[in-house]
Amino acid sequence: MKAYSELTLQERRDELAKLQKIYQDFHSRGLNLNMARGKPGKDQLDLVSDLLTVVSSADDCVDDGIDVRNYGNLTGIPSAKRLFAEILGTKPEEILVGGNASLNLMYDLISKAYTHGLLHSERPWSKEPTVKFLCPVPGYDRHFKISQSFGMEMIPVAMDENGPDMDKVEALVRDPAVKGMWCVPKYSNPGGIIYSDEVIDRIARLKPAAPDFALMWDNAYCIHDVFCDFIPFRDILTLCREAGSPDMVYEFASTSKVTFPGAGVGVMAASIDNQKYMESLLTVEIISYDKLNQLRHVRFLKDKDTTLALMKRHAQILAPKFSAVLDALEAEIAPLGIASWTKPKGGYFVSLDAMPGTAKRVVSLMKQAGVTLTGAGATYPLGIDPLDSNIRIAPTLPPVSELKLAMEILCVCLKIAALEKLGV
């Protein structure tokens, strides 16, 4: 195989004709595959069936003297706070255990910033002329959708293998209209990179002009190592406290990809002052979250070691899926010099940069062939990837056999779109 850039026009034409035939074969099979979202597969869900029955009698429902069936304990049951504090490396009193979705906790925080203001806000964000938010790119589409929904001005900040460009970030936070930043610090969505120690230190030491700057630390994949043992990760709450900004950070995590995506537990870690302030607002909104499900998780996950052992079993299921993606790209695409991609050691995604100007075309070709990918551009604010290059690959849901087939098709589509771009 030669790099496409070295092909003559005729060679490109011959190659395209060959590929179009292969594509038509796939097309005619009427496939229906989905690699759009970071959904765990059925075999992962089956790992945790014992969660369903771990609390099964009225007597089981009492924990630390609390009857979890009844109202009360707005910020979560103590045992769940201890469990998640151990996993995240924070203190139990810094943990709010919420409902089934950390995304909901993030939205709620931003929403309350708009309607009531955060702890150090001079006024609710709805009263600010402009609210700007830093969006490391490529990033998580649902983060950007929250910002978009509230009418924020989103400022993209480039990511490399160490995290966001901190020179840029440090310059941007001097603007008091910049109210926060979205981060997925471990196994970033979609790149799968881990922020370096230096980047994390610089983030913790940020001195934003906005007194209510919200560092949205979405630690969604904190224990989601796939190709390696658990990689310890420093506690951002401690780092911010040591840097003199204890109330700047809100950390989020959930069991959506540990137990059940639809029926797990989401948590928010924040300084005690932030927690007190949030509790004063949350008490208006809800009497208590589902403590029964919190208790199920405590009894099932037990502690960090038991949880990490479960994550090893998830990894055994996920590793072949990530390998199917990476092996296909390595074999089929690497020699052609038409795309690059990340090689994450964990998380839920592979970030693929197709030849600039071809991402939309690739996703559309895939769709026509019956394979749904995350929309091109989704990893950028407003869905606009200026290079039309980035594609998020979510390999977790399909079985390996289907995934291999989908990757075959993807490689064909990447090639077709590249050849079209190069001119035929």
Next chain:
Amino acid sequence: MKAYSELTLQERRDELAKLQKIYQDFHSRGLNLNMARGKPGKDQLDLVSDLLTVVSSADDCVDDGIDVRNYGNLTGIPSAKRLFAEILGTKPEEILVGGNASLNLMYDLISKAYTHGLLHSERPWSKEPTVKFLCPVPGYDRHFKISQSFGMEMIPVAMDENGPDMDKVEALVRDPAVKGMWCVPKYSNPGGIIYSDEVIDRIARLKPAAPDFALMWDNAYCIHDVFCDFIPFRDILTLCREAGSPDMVYEFASTSKVTFPGAGVGVMAASIDNQKYMESLLTVEIISYDKLNQLRHVRFLKDKDTTLALMKRHAQILAPKFSAVLDALEAEIAPLGIASWTKPKGGYFVSLDAMPGTAKRVVSLMKQAGVTLTGAGATYPLGIDPLDSNIRIAPTLPPVSELKLAMEILCVCLKIAALEKLGV
């Protein structure tokens, strides 16, 4: 027993001295009783233990072809929509099945009205110079707290045994700043009254000046009959649709007092257009609510008949508690002419009007004697009862023996406060 108004000064002094001795006896017992909140008792929670195991295997988790363990189905699983539509008398497509708290759904709706506006809003409420809300009084403190938290101007509207004063309501909604009204139409909190057909018709036919007027129809006690069989209740969505205002109403209900208060399911019923609009906003906030818990409820509650049979068992537990309250008041207080109270046939509360100017004193005397009541004034906006008279009695949590004791003390406190007020 003579009415206190007929006592001479000396008789009042003698009576007070006698009561103070009884009060001191109670006081010295170091009691710790709670009648503050509408919390079900343990025996009620034990009625529904089968909910814990009704979904107990991976196979159990598939419903209508949906694996409820995974992401998806933002607005709830179809079977849960059907169940709650049958109970409320609406259509399944008018139902959103949410998380564990209908209060959360109410707050979320109001919050979105402020940040994004409702379907027919000209602008988000945060951009309105003033937002006014109608608050039938006495009413539910948590409704008023939501309004207060968002800085609404709350307008109290008197209630009688038929519901809110509709002449007042019809006049007030001509003000375009009046954006909505809180209602608990069946077994109102705290009065326990059922809105009359005429009141409900007039509410459905309201023509508010605000195009985005939100009728917050909190049908929290829709199947919570205690001293009678299930009383059918007309579907407010149909009535509003027939009156030409299909999008004016948002109805809320939950299983908090059917299954587990902390781990039940909340629902919002609204027109299909409202549901579509809300879904467009909710999709930014959450991927899906806890469908596994929705499925538990579908499998356990089955249908309306089975649910009503369960409510009969709740009623058997609650009836003696309500009787303990009503009997004590009838025997000890009625002859004295110092208070009046409602005699609800269902719901969770008795509304007691103590002698004007004594409610705070009564609650404080109770507190000192070790019995916590809902704070005096809580049933009014901003916690201000202009007559300092209303006290909400929540008889459901304590066992009957404790409740009888608490009522003995309450009767003593009502008498002491009344005598102090009459002058001694």
